[in-house]
Amino acid sequence: MISIVLVEPEIPANTGNISRTCACTGMPLYLVGKLGFEITESRVKRAGLDYWDKVRIERVETLEKLVAREGKEKFYYFTTKAEKNYHEVQYPSDAFLVFGKETKGLPEPLIYANFDRAVRIPMRDELRCLNLSNSVAVAAYEVLRQHSFFNLR
Secondary structure (H helix, E strand, O other): OOOEEEEEEOOOOHHHHHHHHHHHHOOOOOOOOOOOOOOOHHHHHHHHHOOOHHEEEEOOOOOHHHHHHHHHHEEEEOOOOOEEEEEHHOOOOOOOOEOOEEOEEHHHHHHOOHHHEEEEEOOOOOOOOOHHHHEEEHHHHHHHHHHOOOOOO
């Protein structure tokens, strides 16, 4: 099963939107480290609509603990600093798609230590980045497409 990992997300509406994507696709959502909001905030709840009971959310203290538990070969790091485009990778069916916080992305040492599994979503050079929830949706559906959308219809 494909999983979405958010490292220290800061904006409640993004996390709410991502939880909705996870609910609709059956992907677990891992929230890593310190959140920039309380998961009970109304903005998070509103963005996730009434899908909260349909998504598996796990809080994880550190990304290192999750990687150690699951195996580093399953993790793919989304960043504007990567050279490889996200669609050029053949993802395993149990991939973990990792995204950083909205204001800073993933830490550079993490990206460069895992550069062989760092991927980017192509965009215009003069712009900084896509919205986090949009990036998650783009990545999630590419991996689902590669696996014939599993049991989704």
